[in-house]
Amino acid sequence: MIFTGRIHKFGDHVDTDVIIPATLLSNTDPQVLGRGCFSEVFPGFADRVKPGDLIFAGENFGCGSSREHAPIAIKGAGISCVVAASFSRIFYRSAINIGLPIAICPAAIAHAEAGAEASADLGAGKITVAGKSYSIPPFPPELIAILDSGGLVPFMEQRLKRERQSGVRA
Amino acid sequence: MPATIAQKILARAAGKQHVAVGEIVTTRVDLAMANDFTTPLALKQFHAAGASKVFDPDKICVMAGRHMPFRDIQLATAVEALRIFCEQQGIKHFYANCEGMDHALAPELGLIRPGMLIMNADSHACTAGALGAFSIPMGSTDIAYVFAFGESWLLVPPTIRVRYTGKPGPYVTSKDFILATLKELGVDGARYKAIEFCGDALAHLDPDERFTIANMAIEMGAKTGVMEPDEKTEAYVRARTQSAYDVVRSDPDAEFESTLDIDVGNMTPLVAKPFLPSNVVPARELRRTKVTQVNIGTCTNGRMVDLEQAAQVLRGNKVAKGVRLAITPATQTIYREALKSGLLEIFVDAGATVNPPGCGPCAGIHMGALTANDVCVATHNRNFRGRMGHRDAQIYLSGVYVAAATAVAGAIVDPQEVLQ
Ligand code: SF4
Numbered sequence: 077m078i079f080t081g082r083i084h085k086f087g088d089h090v091d092t093d094v095i096i097p098a099t100l101l102s103n104t105d106p107q108v109l110g111r112g113c114f115s116e117v118f119p120g121f122a123d124r125v126k127p128g129d130l131i132f133a134g135e136n137f138g139c140g141s142s143r144e145h146a147p148i149a150i151k152g153a154g155i156s157c158v159v160a161a162s163f164s165r166i167f168y169r170s171a172i173n174i175g176l177p178i179a180i181c182p183a184a185i186a187h188a189e190a191g192a193e194a195s196a197d198l199g200a201g202k203i204t205v206a207g208k209s210y211s212i213p214p215f216p217p218e219l220i221a222i223l224d225s226g227g228l229v230p231f232m233e234q235r236l237k238r239e240r241q242s243g244v245r246a
Numbered sequence: 247m248p249a250t251i252a253q254k255i256l257a258r259a260a261g262k263q264h265v266a267v268g269e270i271v272t273t274r275v276d277l278a279m280a281n282d283f284t285t286p287l288a289l290k291q292f293h294a295a296g297a298s299k300v301f302d303p304d305k306i307c308v309m310a311g312r313h314m315p316f317r318d319i320q321l322a323t324a325v326e327a328l329r330i331f332c333e334q335q336g337i338k339h340f341y342a343n344c345e346g347m348d349h350a351l352a353p354e355l356g357l358i359r360p361g362m363l364i365m366n367a368d369s370h371a372c373t374a375g376a377l378g379a380f381s382i383p384m385g386s387t388d389i390a391y392v393f394a395f396g397e398s399w400l401l402v403p404p405t406i407r408v409r410y411t412g413k414p415g416p417y418v419t420s421k422d423f424i425l426a427t428l429k430e431l432g433v434d435g436a437r438y439k440a441i442e443f444c445g446d447a448l449a450h451l452d453p454d455e456r457f458t459i460a461n462m463a464i465e466m467g468a469k470t471g472v473m474e475p476d477e478k479t480e481a482y483v484r485a486r487t488q489s490a491y492d493v494v495r496s497d498p499d500a501e502f503e504s505t506l507d508i509d510v511g512n513m514t515p516l517v518a519k520p521f522l523p524s525n526v527v528p529a530r531e532l533r534r535t536k537v538t539q540v541n542i543g544t545c546t547n548g549r550m551v552d553l554e555q556a557a558q559v560l561r562g563n564k565v566a567k568g569v570r571l572a573i574t575p576a577t578q579t580i581y582r583e584a585l586k587s588g589l590l591e592i593f594v595d596a597g598a599t600v601n602p603p604g605c606g607p608c609a610g611i612h613m614g615a616l617t618a619n620d621v622c623v624a625t626h627n628r629n630f631r632g633r634m635g636h637r638d639a640q641i642y643l644s645g646v647y648v649a650a651a652t653a654v655a656g657a658i659v660d661p662q663e664v665l666q
Contacts, residue, residue: 089433089434089522091628091630093609093610093628093630093631093632093633094630094631094632097610097632098283098609098610098611099610099611101283101611102283102286102318102320102321102324103320104286104287104290116632116636116637117631117632117637135434136433136434136437136467139433139434139467140369140628140630141368141369141609141628142284142367142368142369142371142383142384142385142386143283143284143385144284144287144385144386144387145287162434162437164434164437164467165437165438165467165469166369166383166384166385169384169385169388170385170386170387170388173385173387173388174385174387216270216401217270218270218399227387228291228387228388228390228391229291229294229295229387229390230295232291232295232297232390232391232394232395233294233295233296235395236295236296236297236394237296245299246299
């Protein structure tokens with residue numbers, strides 16, 4: 077799957093309070109969370125996103141709280157993929173679990189300009205910015221299995237089905 | 247094979263003799279936890295996947311009382327659904343009345359014991375590391391999976407050893423230990439890694455003070471933070487539970503990725519400036535910074551020892567004009583103890599508000615939001631932009647002595663300079 081769109085650029089240590097304020101956490105609807113994405117600190121962000129756009133960010137993207145509402149909000153806002161120099165541990169897992177594509181690519185970040193066109197081809201392992209391509213490291217096999225299933229929920233569904241069929245689970 | 251605490255606990259939970267750093271293993275959990283904000287999403291995913299029964303109701307704990315009394319209909323409705331789920335599943339460890347906030351309540355109830363592997367849908371899961379448990383923060387979907395299967399995959403992390411030495415001077419607290427560590431490691435210095443806190447200075451601290459240190463391991467990006475249990479840990483745990491536990495220590499020749507030595511002997515009280523908890527300077531560098539609000543409490547500093555420190559400063563004093571001081575005991579038990587020992591009266595006499603037990607204003611959703619013009623000193627763990635209300639509100643983090651002395655002075659002060 078190739079994601080193509082304009083770049084929304086962010087710096088280092090974008091935290092989950094900035095991505096989605098805690099006042100919106102009693103909601104789990106991706107559409108509602110999408111409208112609230114970055115709403116406190118970068119008002120109007122959701123309006124500026126065209127479906128398919130990408131976030132390019134610096135180090136430690138998604139640090140702070142474990143709220144999974146953060147990757148859900150980004151996806152709900154219409155962002156197709158987040159490319160960062162590095163991700164916080166919880167955000168990294170959660171993004172994959174809920175099916176928000178992400179990629180680690182410090183070289184691409186260094187050359188990314190806000191508003192420019194970019195594409196991310198996670199299957200082929202490359203990020204393209206301004207006509208130049210950068211390779212990204214492959215995901216560990218445990219994560220590929222989850223990605224291939226379409227996220228942790230379908231992965232879970234398949235395991236439950238197998239266990240019910242084999243009688244391990246009622 | 248020599249191993250760290252992290253390796254030993256993960257190996258046991260994975261049913262292996264030894265696990266290597268960098269290896270991915272599937273581990274069984276001893277306890278799965280979630281709270282008011284992360285459980286609703288976890289249950290949505292649990293049901294979406296077609297799960298119907300949790301793996302073991304006795305190994306699940308849902309603590310949904312962070313923001314009592316309820317702030318709005320949405321939260322009240324969400325927690326009501328959690329109560330129904332827990333009743334149906336036979337989950338007895340469900341708390342959503344006035345008991346208090348999870349990271350303080352779970353250890354208080356004896357649910358946290360040395361050697362446990364815990365997965366918790368909250369970033370401050372690491373707080374439990376103060377008792378020698380390996381407690382890992384996860385997202386809601388990961389916890390939904392754990393609720394169904396009792397296990398999850400984990401990368402065995404390298405461990406950074408943080409060694410505190412020396413004897414802290416007056417008004418230097420465990421909060422200053424961890425702020426000094428943040429200054430050194432930065433907000434991502436321990437990303438994907440475990441931190442093992444050790445050193446002779448920890449021996450001076452009670453578990454209640456050690457929680458403050460373990461609590462902020464996540465602020466450096468760590469998978470979790472953990473401390474080797476000692477007699478104080480065991481006394482704390484034995485006083486609260488009959489259940490067996492397993493004291494796990496790193497081998498003397500275990501391999502640490504690096505060691506950071508911090509001498510607390512010549513440290514002065516510290517403050518983290520907006521908007522990162524690693525933005526740490528001595529409190530005296532900020533003197534004359536006027537404040538409008540001071541908050542004492544939270545999972546970082548809302549225990550009895552913290553309230554005693556606050557009372558020590560506030561006794562016979564008044565909160566400065568133009569400053570709002572709110573004090574939030576973390577749990578009902580702490581609240582009752584503070585009531586009985588007269589601390590609450592000292593607070594009220596000083597002009598403070600005493601909040602009901604819970605998280606208070608820490609996440610900007612309950613009990614004291616900030617405006618664009620507010621300047622706040624809080625004993626919390628995070629000062630990200632917008633964390634406590636308006637994005638322009640200035641949030642400083644400190645220990646309790648600095649916060650209480652600041653409330654009295656109306657501006658940031660170093661308690662060493664103003665208190666005898
Ligand atoms: S006190 Fe703050 S950091 Fe701690 S659990 Fe509550 S909201 Fe989270």
